[in-house]
Amino acid sequence: MLKIENLSFSYEGNKGKPGYEVIRNLELTIGDNEFVCIIGPSGCGKSTLLKMLAGFEKPSEGKIIYNGQEIKSVGYERAMVFQEDAVFPWLRVRDNVEYGLKVRGVPAETRKEHVNKFIETVGLKGFENAWPKELSGGMKKRVDLARVLANNPETILMDEPFGALDAMTKEMMQEELVKIWEGSKKTIVFVTHDIEEALFLADKIVVLQHIKNGGEAEVIEVPFERPRTVKIKENPEFQKVRRRTVELLKKYEREEE
Amino acid sequence: MSAAKNISRKLLLTAVFFIIWTGVISVFQIRPIYLPGPEDIINSFIAMRASLPSSILSSLRITLSGFLIGAVIGVGMGLLMAYSRTFMNIVGPFMEFTRPIPIFAMIPLFMIWFGLGLWPQILLVALGVSTVLGVQTYEAVRNIPSVYINASYNLGAKKSVMFKTVICPYIVPHLIGAIRVAAGTSWGLDVAAEFMGVQSGLGYTMIVRQMYLDTPAIIAVVLIYSVLAIILDQIIRLIERRLTRWTEREKMSF
Ligand SMILES: Nc1ncnc2c1ncn2[C@@H]1O[C@H](COP(=O)(O)OP(=O)(O)OP(=O)(O)O)[C@@H](O)[C@H]1O
Ligand SMILES: [Mg+2]
Numbered sequence: 001m002l003k004i005e006n007l008s009f010s011y012e013g014n015k016g017k018p019g020y021e022v023i024r025n026l027e028l029t030i031g032d033n034e035f036v037c038i039i040g041p042s043g044c045g046k047s048t049l050l051k052m053l054a055g056f057e058k059p060s061e062g063k064i065i066y067n068g069q070e071i072k073s074v075g076y077e078r079a080m081v082f083q084e085d086a087v088f089p090w091l092r093v094r095d096n097v098e099y100g101l102k103v104r105g106v107p108a109e110t111r112k113e114h115v116n117k118f119i120e121t122v123g124l125k126g127f128e129n130a131w132p133k134e135l136s137g138g139m140k141k142r143v144d145l146a147r148v149l150a151n152n153p154e155t156i157l158m159d160e161p162f163g164a165l166d167a168m169t170k171e172m173m174q175e176e177l178v179k180i181w182e183g184s185k186k187t188i189v190f191v192t193h194d195i196e197e198a199l200f201l202a203d204k205i206v207v208l209q210h211i212k213n214g215g216e217a218e219v220i221e222v223p224f225e226r227p228r229t230v231k232i233k234e235n236p237e238f239q240k241v242r243r244r245t246v247e248l249l250k251k252y253e254r255e256e257e
Numbered sequence: 258m259s260a261a262k263n264i265s266r267k268l269l270l271t272a273v274f275f276i277i278w279t280g281v282i283s284v285f286q287i288r289p290i291y292l293p294g295p296e297d298i299i300n301s302f303i304a305m306r307a308s309l310p311s312s313i314l315s316s317l318r319i320t321l322s323g324f325l326i327g328a329v330i331g332v333g334m335g336l337l338m339a340y341s342r343t344f345m346n347i348v349g350p351f352m353e354f355t356r357p358i359p360i361f362a363m364i365p366l367f368m369i370w371f372g373l374g375l376w377p378q379i380l381l382v383a384l385g386v387s388t389v390l391g392v393q394t395y396e397a398v399r400n401i402p403s404v405y406i407n408a409s410y411n412l413g414a415k416k417s418v419m420f421k422t423v424i425c426p427y428i429v430p431h432l433i434g435a436i437r438v439a440a441g442t443s444w445g446l447d448v449a450a451e452f453m454g455v456q457s458g459l460g461y462t463m464i465v466r467q468m469y470l471d472t473p474a475i476i477a478v479v480l481i482y483s484v485l486a487i488i489l490d491q492i493i494r495l496i497e498r499r500l501t502r503w504t505e506r507e508k509m510s511f
Pocket of ligand 1: 011012020022040041042043044045046047048049083
């Protein structure tokens with residue numbers, strides 16, 4: 001279980017200048033095996049929040065409790081799929097996917113099995129020996145995802161992982177991800193700009209506001225039964241929840257107009 | 258461009274070069290002591306043929322050992338400075354202070370401290386190479402995008418493993434330029450080192466020939482240095498191409 005308690009965060013300012021406040025008094029609980037999507041305007045601190053969950057940044061105030069213990073450092077049980085391209089360009093696809101297993105000292109036999117399985121899962125069979133520079137942006141993202149999945153983390157933190165994919169691949173990856181999640185008891189925290197994506201994937205959606213509008217976080221429960229298919233997007237109930245989410249998202253936009 | 262075309266173009270350029278060279282000498286009546294003709298230089302080669310191989314070997318030994326030792330120490334220091342803050346705090350200020358000192362200005366001190374002989378000369382070359390590469394390595398490490406480091410830790414790597422699997426491969430293409438410059442400099446350092454006073458080597462040959470105002474021989478030695486430097490540079494580029502197949506650098510088309 002992930003408990004975010006009274007969390008505030010500011011980026012440190014350069015000498016003398018005040019820090020840059022991003023998150024204020026955030027409270028949020030994410031249950032085990034839950035699929036949570038975080039949605040919010042650009043710059044509201046979604047990536048920053050994920051970085052704290054991963055342990056790259058420390059809260060300025062408050063704390064994050066993971067399975068009863070405060071998060072103090074990075075751990076492979078909380079894996080991050082970065083918003084930027086994080087695939088190592090000096091390793092071939094296979095070695096990228098194998099990386100986590102290798103540095104953790106997993107035996108070669110097991111490594112090979114996992115690597116092949118997840119390269120296939122993300123649809124990159126046949127590209128095992130390619131250099132990242134030979135792949136498209138979407139393919140690199142899939143290498144990144146396979147690398148994280150192969151490492152078998154408990155929690156996956158995903159920062160707009162499918163933003164760069166075309167609609168077809170995106171839908172395929174969404175379905176794959178849900179399948180992996182349903183089959184493996186993982187907690188997923190998934191940042192996205194795409195409301196339909198959030199509604200299709202999530203158990204609950206956190207709408208995070210920009211700090212200049214108070215930075216509050218509101219939770220929308222997503223009521224649809226699982227397993228879901230992409231068809232639910234045509235469901236009138238789906239459209240209703242969608243509209244509610246859009247309204248929450250645009251709450252402040254309208255006031256500014 | 259086809260290979261044949263490429264070669265014929267190079268031959269043509271060489272021919273033009275020789276024609277201008279001999280032409281300038283005969284038109285302006287330049288004396289060989291200022292600018293000798295091609296045949297003077299060839300004669301020098303022939304006259305020196307007995308001593309040249311041992312001179313070349315002697316210079317190669319100083320330059321290559323100095324370059325290799327300096328490269329290992331320089332890159333090692335750069336990595337250590339990046340790895341350990343404590344090491345950086347101890348060595349960093351010292352490096353900052355000594356780096357701007359022109360290495361050639363150290364020659365008299367070297368002679369006093371270490372005397373003459375092979376090791377002081379190798380040391381001089383190594384020192385020059387290592388200061389350049391130490392700084393360059395440290396800077397290259399500092400420029401690595403943090404997302405790679407974060408990803409490595411996030412996948413379970415310890416600091417030492419992260420250094421081996423992320424930092425080291427990342428800096429290679431960023432160091433190649435510096436390594437090539439350092440290799441070039443090490444030939445110059447070899448000349449300077451031999452001016453320190455030994456009894457063999459190409460640099461030593463140059464000093465002796467200079468005393469006789471034997472310009473053709475000096476030019477002959479300069480040519481040998483150039484050829485050696487080009488060969489070393491080509492070897493480095495060959496290694497580079499093997500090590501950096503993953504980069505997108507080779508196709509520079511703008
Ligand atoms: N390293 C940093 N140093 C200082 N300020 C930063 C840093 N990283 C981000 N910020 C600032 O913090 C704020 C939140 O950034 P963050 O990347 O978390 O936003 P985001 O919600 O992920 O946005 P997007 O949807 O565009 O990815 C932004 O205003 C940004 O300018
Ligand atoms: Mg972001």
